[in-house]
Every structure is written in C-alpha cells, then in structure tokens.
Amino acid sequence: MFHHSSKLQYPVKVDKPDPEFAMLLQQAIGGVEGEIRVAMQYFFQAMGTRGDPRIKDLLISTATEELAHIEMLGHAVALNLEGAPLSYQEESAKDPVVNAILGGMNPRHILSSGLAAMPVNANGMSFDMSHIYASGNVAADMLANVTAEATGRVLATRLYNLTEDKGMKDFLSFLIARDTMHQQQWLAVIEDMGGIGASMPVPNSFPQSEEAQEHSYYCLNTSLDKPLPKGRWSEGPAYDGVGQFTAKEKPDILGQEPILGPARPGSGAQKEQIQPGAPLEK
Amino acid sequence: MFHHSSKLQYPVKVDKPDPEFAMLLQQAIGGVEGEIRVAMQYFFQAMGTRGDPRIKDLLISTATEELAHIEMLGHAVALNLEGAPLSYQEESAKDPVVNAILGGMNPRHILSSGLAAMPVNANGMSFDMSHIYASGNVAADMLANVTAEATGRVLATRLYNLTEDKGMKDFLSFLIARDTMHQQQWLAVIEDMGGIGASMPVPNSFPQSEEAQEHSYYCLNTSLDKPLPKGRWSEGPAYDGVGQFTAKEKPDILGQEPILGPARPGSGAQKEQIQPGAPLEK
Amino acid sequence: MFHHSSKLQYPVKVDKPDPEFAMLLQQAIGGVEGEIRVAMQYFFQAMGTRGDPRIKDLLISTATEELAHIEMLGHAVALNLEGAPLSYQEESAKDPVVNAILGGMNPRHILSSGLAAMPVNANGMSFDMSHIYASGNVAADMLANVTAEATGRVLATRLYNLTEDKGMKDFLSFLIARDTMHQQQWLAVIEDMGGIGASMPVPNSFPQSEEAQEHSYYCLNTSLDKPLPKGRWSEGPAYDGVGQFTAKEKPDILGQEPILGPARPGSGAQKEQIQPGAPLEK
C-alpha cells in the first residue's frame, strides 16, 4: 500500500522562471534517463522478485523515493513556466526575446498542459513503458538499475551545467547526490549476492555445458583492415572463472548460405516467385 | 564501410518447422532483449565515441557481428514457418491441431510478411529505436551493454528451454555462448578504464563537491512498517572511494508543500481557477 | 513525498492459477482503461492544479490509492502465472492442454518477465504516457477522470465475468467498488464547482462573445439520406444557460475550395508542380 505526505522531499525553488529550462527538465521526468522510468522499473521488479526478500523490500523502498522525485521535478517544471508568454501581442511579436522564448520552449506547455509538467521528454515525446526492464533475473535487473542511475546522473549533471539558476542548481545537486547513492546501491546488491564474478554469465543458473563453449571466450574482430584492439577483453581470465579471453582476428564462417524455397501458391507472392527460374531468368 | 559475405556465421537448421516457435524467436530479433537492439546500440555508441579509440573499434566490430546474428535469426524464423497453414480448409478448420497452430502463431507471419521474419517482438510489436542507449559517457554505455547482453542471454536460455528441436538448440547454444563473451567483454572495458570503482559515480568528471554530498551515501527507507533491509548497501565503504554507506530509516522531508498560483487569464483554465477561493469555497 | 507499507490494500488470492487470465488482467494494469493510467493521470493533474487546493489534495490522495491498485494487480498476474509451462517437453508438445496454454498466454510472460506482471495491456503493448490527460483546466480534467473510471469499471466487470476463480472474483469485486466511488467522486468535484451547467462550455473563462455564436447551438446533420435523429440534443435549452439547441438538417458550406499555389523552386517538388499546367495538361 502507498501513502503520501504533503511536503516535498527537498526544497524546489526557482529564482528566475525559464520556460526553455522547463522543456529541458522534462527529460528528467519523461526521458528514458528520467524518474518515471526508475520509479516504475523498481516497482515492477519488486512485484516480480523471487528469492532473497531483502531485494524486494529495497526495490519497493527506492521505487517509492523515485515517485517523490517525479513530484519535485513536476513542481520545478511548473515554476519555470511561470510568466511564459500566452499570446503574440503585436508588441511582443516584434520582440525578439518573446519570439525566442516561444521558439525555444515546448509549445505544448501552453497548448496541452496549461503551464504544467507533462510525462514527456525534452522533445515532447511521451514516456512509453517498454523502457521498464524487469526480467525476473535479479542480476540482469540490478545491472539495468545501475545503468539507469548512471544515465540519470549523466543527465542531471548536464542539466546542472546548463542553468545558472541558484534554486535549480541546489535542487539538481540533491538529485545528483541521490543518483550517486542509487548507482552504488544496486552494485552493492550484486556484491551481496557474491559479486559480479559469481553472477556471470547472467543467468548463472543455465548449465554452461549446454552452451557452445568453444565460442564463449573469444573477442571477435570483424574488421577487414584493422586488427582487434587489444585490452583486458582480449586476454586474461574471464570473469566467470571458467574461460580465458582470447582475440580472434577473423570470423570463422561456419554456416550455410541462407536460401529459402519458392513461395507457395496462395501465399500472396508474385507468380514468378512460385514458379522460380522460368520468368525471371534471362 | 560495411561489407557482406554470403554465408551465415553459424549453421541454422530446423529439424521440424514450428510456426509458434517462429513467433517466440521474434523476441530475439525485435525484442528489447534482441539483436537489432545491440547491433544498433553498439553502432550508435561507436559513432559517438570520444576518448580511447580502441573502444570505438571494439564497438563497431561487435556491432557488425550482431548484424550477422540478426541474419541468422531471420533465417531461423523463416525455416520455422515452412508449412504453416495458409487457409482454413473445411477439413482443417475442424482439425484442432491446425486451429492451435493458427491460434498460437503470429498471424502477421501470414498476413504481412508471407512466412518470413519481421522486425518485431514476440507480441508483434515493432522494435523502436528509443531503446538504443548511447549517452556519450563511456562508462554508462558499457553498463548499458552489459545489461543488454545479460537480458539477451536470459532470453536465449529461455528460448533454448522452450524447444526440443535439435537444430534450434544447437543454434541457440551458439548465441548463448556469444552472449557469455559479450557480457564480459564490456565489463573488461570498464576494468581497462581503471575498474568499476574508478568509474563511480558515473559521470566521474562531475566535481562531487557540487553535489549535495550529505545525501550521497545513505540508503533510504520509505517503508512505514518495515525497517530497511540490511546488506552491503547499508554499511561499508562506497565504491567511489569517497563516502561510507549508511541506512536512513525515515526520510527527512525538507521541502515545501508544492502549491501553484492561480491560473492566468487567457490560459484556458476554468474561471474558478482564475479567481480562486470565491466560487469553489463553501 | 511518498511512503509505502508492506501489505496490500485488499487480499489477492488465486484459487487456480491461469496463465491466460494473467494475460487478460494485464489490461487492467497497462491498458488505457487501467491503473497505471489513472495513477499517473491524477498525479500529473495534481502537480498542475491551480485554484481550489482541495482538488489538488483529492487528486494526489487518489493517485496514491491507484498506485496500490497496480501493486495488487501485479501480484494477481504473478499468482496466475504460477505453474505456467516453461518448456515444450516431447510429452507436453503432444498435450493439447499445454499447447492451448502456450498459445493463449502472453509468451513474453515467459520470455521477458520470468512469470511476472509487465506494464503492458492484454495485447502486450506497453502503456504509453500520451494517455495521461492533464490539461490545466479543472473541468476538462474531471471529465477525463470520470471517463477513465467509467471505462475502468467496464473493463473490471468484463474481467469479472470472464473468470470463475473465487479469489479473483473477490479481488475484482473490490476494484469494481472503488471504481464506483471514483467515478462519482470526480463528478462531485464538478458539482462542488457549481455543477455541469456552470462549467459549460469548457473552458468557461473564454468570452463567448468571441466565438461564432451563430454556430454554437445547432446539431448538424451531414447525412444525405436520413434526417438528423431527434432528441435532447436537437431541441431545448443548452446546458450553458445561453443558447437553445436546434437541428440543422444540411450544412451551410461557407468556405472556399482549398487550392494551394504552385510549388516553389527548391522545395523538392516535381518540376510539373512548379510550372503547373503545361506538362500535365493534355
């Protein structure tokens, strides 16, 4: 069950409203790097957690915090939209500043939301839930979560750099801090499960004897004119404790040429496809 | 520049065509865990790589291999569609087996593709490119890649378990093996850059002095009736070498109640919102 | 700020797991009639509320309840997936019941979520946030909310009728009851603002003198061979207290034929479009 309290997790202040920055902030709400994504991702992972119940509790606890982050960002967007131009007065139409604001903001902040946040990104694209990754495999999910927080923090620092507004910088410094924790928190779950090595290869429950292990540890070069770049990936022990990385400079091509049979009558093909050879050959 | 050779990377054989398995295999082509995703993700990351040129080369090399994986899966789908029913003959309409096949396969494998693979997932949803994660931050990108390969291998093992076809099992055992390598390969890039600790928090170029560090290392409990589950995430040194994880059992609520001003005239609101209080109060 | 407690709002029990019903239940999670939609719709409306602060509080309070409904449904889906077939054993492949289950369930409940709920509808389409209607106009928003709860209750009763499972019927009878309340709750907000008449036409803040009022009250027939059906919409006073409904049996056609000028050079048109007449005329 969820509950709400009336105040925000952290103060959200805007010294000087900026409708263009409102548009940029939307990326942190409805972008793939944003807060709807992590809130819903942790929520759905929690609902599907099997195994250690601590992980479920940690997921739902953090999902709940992320809902509070959406709430703060929604307020930040609305505050930045204060005073946005609602009409092209004759005077303002000639005013390059008004023109620039109208050109640079998301017009749907006027047309569709009436100066409030929307569940969209900085291009006005609505968030779609196919970005919620919840695989039922806890290691895959934790990796997805570290990734989400990493891109989330990259985004937050870019937003921080783009504004000079003291209120917004303070607010973003809080979000950045929480992303610092959340990145590491999901890594800590992996450590708690035995570490990244013990988790590899994900899923670690599949018997490796059934994979084609002769193809499991070479790094493949598909370049025709450059050697494979050398690094940790081309030598040394694999992380799963089983194999040894090697470099394979050229793919073995082991398969056949993929040719399909002629089309069947009634399949909607051209008749040339059904009686192959004859009408097409020269 | 890209080039092509005519044979498949690995043999693709189907002992007994199965139109329902063709539908399942589509998840490995056009699903978010599938091969279009990794091929395009590595391609776009390569085009945006700044810094160590070895990483760019590794990305484009692996992107190219993933294109070859799409090619194999496309052939596998078509082979499984051989012999699928194209009509409801009076006899077959009464045949529960034909009915089951028609009910269980993707009908668009008949209607739209004429018995061939499509760029869709197992629900027939087209792949959309918003799932290509390429952030310009190499650590975030490598984490995204490990995640993609982890969910990819989870999917491949589930497909492996769902079929009894020897040809398909052999083919999937190859894909599983390559996922084993690719998961670890991207981790190796992170090790090569100094390891996961040195990468944290992503982006590691943002001066941590500017984040609200008093909020950077506590794991927050938002539950009203259960304590925070304890684990590596609630104690011990943070991975970034700076902070120490702690458990915070209850959120500080530091912010204000988020109240917006009245609506402005001309903003499309109801008049009750513009002259607040009066008409709404009792 | 949001909080969580560990138990569900209402008991969720499944007497006999049914993977096909799991697929149907997804419509109540990720369908346009479902709970993600209302949770997020009320949340975004709350963040944009201007005017009477009671409405904001009611919205956020109900948004929070809807989050708890997602949580229950997510559990209901997972319980229904217990025991779903994970492989085509030789025996089971011959078993029509196993085949029917595999054909009738969402295959991504195996392939992508590992037997857990996903943020998708009954066709496996992910929920997309463009369905969150939050216009900044409180009357439009309340109407959208009544609509969402009406379609939500229609869906819940259809699900109720489709199952014989006692646990599921009991759970759905709770959701149906809450939809009964929520439908009426948002209507009550409209009454509280003065009633549907006072709200009309939405937005009631736009000066009706500026609309083309001679076109504001006729119900238009565009049929060539049937008269306008008569009813409350074709006679009697309008609800806004201004006009009188009438029936107009045939549209006035007041406008011009819409003809565009020739294409401009450099606009990517065919040259026949740029020098019209000559090459196209016979």
Added chain:
Amino acid sequence: MFHHSSKLQYPVKVDKPDPEFAMLLQQAIGGVEGEIRVAMQYFFQAMGTRGDPRIKDLLISTATEELAHIEMLGHAVALNLEGAPLSYQEESAKDPVVNAILGGMNPRHILSSGLAAMPVNANGMSFDMSHIYASGNVAADMLANVTAEATGRVLATRLYNLTEDKGMKDFLSFLIARDTMHQQQWLAVIEDMGGIGASMPVPNSFPQSEEAQEHSYYCLNTSLDKPLPKGRWSEGPAYDGVGQFTAKEKPDILGQEPILGPARPGSGAQKEQIQPGAPLEK
C-alpha cells in the same frame, strides 16, 4: 458510404503567413485534443453502437463533420507555411528573423511535407490510434466524447489567444463554436438516456450486489499529514441513488504481504533465486 463536396465548411484565410503558428495549429489536427481523434473516435463508436439507433446516426453524422474540420485545419496549416524559408542563404543565415523562424517552426514542414499539414501534433509526434476510445458502453463513450470536446475547446481557445491574425481568429472562433455545441450534444445523449444518475455507475448493467459495496462509497484519504479535503465527494447521497458518500481518513489495509515463491529451474533466473536463502544470507 461517404461523399465529398469541394468547398470548405467555413472560410479559412490567413492574413499573414506564420510558419510558427502552422506548427501550433498541428496540435488541433494530430494532437490528442485534435480533430483526427474526434473524427475517428465517433466513427469507431458508430460502427460499434448497439441499442438506440439514434445514437449511431448522431455519431456518424458528427464524425463526418469532424473530417471536414481536419480539412479546414490542413488548409490553414498550408497557408501559414507560405513563404517559409527553404534555404539558409548567406544573408539570411545572419538574419535573426530568418533564424528565429527556422528555429521556431517544425523543420519537417520543410523536410517531410513540402510546406503542407501532417498528421502530427505541435511536437511533431504522429497521432496514434490508441487514443480512439470506443468501449461498446454508450455512457462511457459519451463521457469520453464530452471530454474530447472539452479539451478540444481548451486547445482552440489557447490557439485563438496566441495569434493576432484576423483570418485565423475568425476561423478558430468557428471551431470554438462547434466545440461548444459538441460538448453539450454528447451530454444531451446522456440526459436522453435518463441522465447522469441513471447511468451511474458505468456500466449500470452490472449487478451491484456483486461488487464489494462496503467499499463503494467512501472517499479515501491516503495522506499521512493532512485530512481528506471535504466537499460534495465526502458527504451526501451518491449519484447512483444507492449509497451515501463518506470520508475515510485512513485506508484499511486488508491484504497480505505479496511474496512470491522461489524461481523455478529453467526460468532464466539466477541460481540464488532458485535456491533462496543460502547464497544470499549473511
């Protein structure tokens, strides 16, 4: 069967072309508040109408009018695009006005449509048909239609306020007038069916004895620190003539803690999830 006549329903004139306003007008074509939506929504509702045949006739008649509204808006967009810059001449590149126009308009009005309307909204997102609500329940559908017309009129008044162009204001005043009628027309259908009370709760054909009626009439507070706001929704008779609204200040939490069993072998989980306890416990 549909038919067409060559002139527009109402005159569409543009005194001074404005490519930025063309972008804004797109919201009224391809936005969720726009004309494609209502045209197609009424069309699909008409095709599914069961019961009173007058409703079907009214729906198809109005669907047909909305098609004519798309036609007018399409012409309005094209007229506003007249004279848009097609190239960055050296001179114009230095001209801030040209720059502002190119920055503020939809670039795909040049790149993709050649200076004509597209089925997109003001952010350039294509309309998707999941926004067509046609539930088979006539009361739910009428509520959806009132909502669509309410948000449509909100949008039209915002567009009206944003332009100073006399031709556009006159055209929009017509659209606003028709929205005034259409909002009320669908309400009138509800009155004709016995009124909003008789329709409640939608669907009114479901036997209320089967819903958990003890949960059907309380307005639930989920806030931890504020009482439920009081209003018509928390007291007085319900609209369905059955219950009495009450305020419930705190949710009963009636359900269990939702815990899933361990993962099954072969389900793609980590082995720690399959043999829970051992490797994860400290």
Added chain:
Amino acid sequence: MFHHSSKLQYPVKVDKPDPEFAMLLQQAIGGVEGEIRVAMQYFFQAMGTRGDPRIKDLLISTATEELAHIEMLGHAVALNLEGAPLSYQEESAKDPVVNAILGGMNPRHILSSGLAAMPVNANGMSFDMSHIYASGNVAADMLANVTAEATGRVLATRLYNLTEDKGMKDFLSFLIARDTMHQQQWLAVIEDMGGIGASMPVPNSFPQSEEAQEHSYYCLNTSLDKPLPKGRWSEGPAYDGVGQFTAKEKPDILGQEPILGPARPGSGAQKEQIQPGAPLEK
C-alpha cells in the same frame, strides 16, 4: 466538406461468425496495409497538392471511397464477433473449442471494444499516423500510393484464402477488385505526367549537375565472396534518359576514418574521455 449516406458501398455478410477471423480482418483496418492508412494518406496528400488540380480532386475522391471501406470492414469485424464467448463457464473452460476461440481471438475485442472493430492491426497494435506518406512531391506520393495498394491487395488476397465463409469471400472479392483499380489509377497519374522516365529521378526538379553524377549510375556490390548479380540494373540505359547502368564490383572507399575529438569538460563524459590517452592507455 464531407457527407455520409446510410448504406454500405457493398454488402457485408457473414455466414458463420468467427472471432478469430475478426482478429485477422483488423489488419485490413488498422494495419500498415490497411484502409485507415490509404484513406488518411490520400486525404493528407490532397490537402498538400500543388500543381495539376486534377490530382488533388482524384486524391480526395479516392480518400472518400477509402473511408467507406473502413466502414464496411468495421461492420465485418463486428459481425464476426457475434456470439464470441464472454465468460469462462466451468463447462466451457473444459471445452477445447471455447478455449481455442478465446486463445485465438484478440482478447481486447471483449475487454476493450465490447465486440466491435478497433483501429488496430491483427496483433492489436494501434495504427499510428507516421505511416501517412505525403511528401509534397507528386511523383513520390503516387509511388507511395501504388505501393500501398499493392500491399493492400496482397493482404486482401491472403485474407480471402484464409476464410471459407461465403459472405466474407464475396466482400473481400470486392475489396480486391477496388485495389486492382487503385493500384493502376496512381500509375496512370504518373503516365499522365509524362511517364515514369520523365519523373526520374524523383524529384526531377533538382538540377542533376549538382549531384555527384559519377556515382549516379553504378550498381554497387558490397559482397566479399559473390559477384554482383547481373540484370537490367547492371547494364543498359538508365530510366532518367541521362546515364548508363554499370556494375561496380567493389566499393571505392573514398572517405576518412571517422574519429571524433576528445569530450569537452561539462559534457557529462567520463574524465578518461576528456583527458584521452593517459588513464586508458596501458
């Protein structure tokens, strides 16, 4: 302006309702090969037509006919849904036929539309308007239209083959016939403009002297192990009357290696990307 008459363009009868065929028919309504697509494509092309006004008239006339085709298909879907099972009665749950129907039909035909057509394809994916191709170039548009009618007729014949229902076969034979005409009709517009040669290369208004003509007429082989297949595309005069087709067996690689500079401070990259070389080199 649009108008409607009450009868269908052609009789739509269903001898034996078939809910699974209802699902298949949806592809002809909301699939990319379907009628919404052509109706809207011709409509938007008509609104953007510049040049020969006959083309605009032909487009809008055919758009109007296609609306009537949606209307017939919508009725065909509803008639096929007559008698679909609405509940899992204990008896019917054991009935494999009922199970097969519920497994093979679109469940949203029960859950979301109440046994009526929806604007979706055979996978239940909603039609999205990005498939409306209207480029402002009349030759490109006519080619798009021939393509749409070709895939439309392919689809209609596949549907025809899949059913044994006399009513449906008769109805589909009409749609197939109209597609026969419409394919050729748009080709006829191209002939009317001077023929396919005169239209080439589209757009024919771009001065070919400004393209890199040394690359305009060779067919490029990118295969490493097979020669370019020979045919009309590798020899003989080009259709535009300018060049001569040739076969180029191996790409010239004329460009540079695409290497980007180091990342800039403040761009959200890792510090290793900003000070390249040092931390990444071994």
Added chain:
Amino acid sequence: MFHHSSKLQYPVKVDKPDPEFAMLLQQAIGGVEGEIRVAMQYFFQAMGTRGDPRIKDLLISTATEELAHIEMLGHAVALNLEGAPLSYQEESAKDPVVNAILGGMNPRHILSSGLAAMPVNANGMSFDMSHIYASGNVAADMLANVTAEATGRVLATRLYNLTEDKGMKDFLSFLIARDTMHQQQWLAVIEDMGGIGASMPVPNSFPQSEEAQEHSYYCLNTSLDKPLPKGRWSEGPAYDGVGQFTAKEKPDILGQEPILGPARPGSGAQKEQIQPGAPLEK
C-alpha cells in the same frame, strides 16, 4: 555474415559546425525517408526473398551499402555538433545567437547523446521498425523500395538546399547520386521480371476470376459537386492487360445499413443497450 572496414564510403567534412543543421540531418538517419529505414527494409526483404536468387543478393548488397550511409550521416551530425553551447553562462544567456542555437537545435543532442547522432528524426522521434516494409511479394517490395528512395532523394535535396556549407553540400551530392541509382535499380528489377504490366495487379498470382471484376476498372467519383477529373486513369486500357479504365461518376450503393443487434448481457454495456427501445425512447 557482415564485415566492416575502417574508412567511410565518401568523405564527410563540415566547414562550419552548425548544431541546427545537425538536427535537420537526423531526418536522413532516423526519419521515415532515412537510411535506417532502407538499410533494414532491404535486409528484411533479403531474408524473406523467395524466387529468383539474384534479387536476394541485390537486396543484401544494397542493405550493406545503406549501413555505410548511416555511418557517414552519424559522423556528419557529430561534426556539426562541435562547439555547441553546453551551458547558459550569464553572458551567453544574454547573447541572442547562443539563445537561438539552443532554441533551434535538438536539446537531446546535449542531454541524451553528448553531442552525437541519435536514431531519431528531425523532431527527435525515434525510428520505429513498423516502417520496414517486407511483404513477401517481390513486386510490392520493389515498389516500396522505389518509393523509399524517391522520398529519400526528395529529403536529401531539401537538406542540400538548406545548407551553404561546402563540405555538407559535397557529401549530400553523393547521397543524392546514390539515391538516383537506387530508385532506378529497383525499377530495373521490375523490368527484369517482365515489366510493370506483367506485375499488375499485385499479387499477380491471385486468380482474377475470383475478384469482383465488374468493380476492377472504374475510377470512382465520390464528389457531390464536381465531375471526376479526366485523365489516363479514366480511359484507355488497364495496365494489367485485362480491363479498360472507365469513369464512374457516382457510387453505386449496393450494401445494407449496418445495424448491430442489441448488446448481450455480461458484455459491459449499459442496460439501455441490452433492452433497447424502452429507456431511450421518448
């Protein structure tokens, strides 16, 4: 199998970076007229080709070339983003040029990609794979390919006209040239199969005796106030060598009025729909 070589197919140079042009170029990568579309369309068509194996080889060969075009465009976008503003410094905020750049570029080129190309169009919408047309009918596919190259070349010439940058103009002149070839190449396949007439109507394998041939050759006028425009489409022999085009000035209306029966109990309808007449009649 695919391979890669390290240099670009053609030189890509940017004389003066222009972040706004970077946004426009995205249309050629991720727009429906762009290179991802043709690369993937030819790839999927190749995987499904049945019949003449030369066509498969030609498709995969050209698919491979199109991948190289994506690679060049990706580099072109990144080069144009060099030097884009990353922050609103106090000074620059006052600088109208900086403001214009930030307003006119895609903000996600800063926020999401770190100054690199993305798989999106000029509106920032991600490419979605439903635009890959691969029908299994080779004539339909070739027509789709001519169309794709026609709109691709229209786009490329528009981009060419929009820039004054010498490097970009040179690069685009190469893409335009390749589009010139590719348009004609796919037409040549049709000629090779016997010409457009022999292909008509697509699919030419369906026995025309089964279509309602009395409806196969008239061009239908649905206008109420204008005659059908006359042209090649209204007279002369049809291209399929069977019929003769005629003009039909008025549709025969052959069908019934489409009326559905009353709603069934348990279908979620209003009770007025189930017992029609009574409560709705006046």
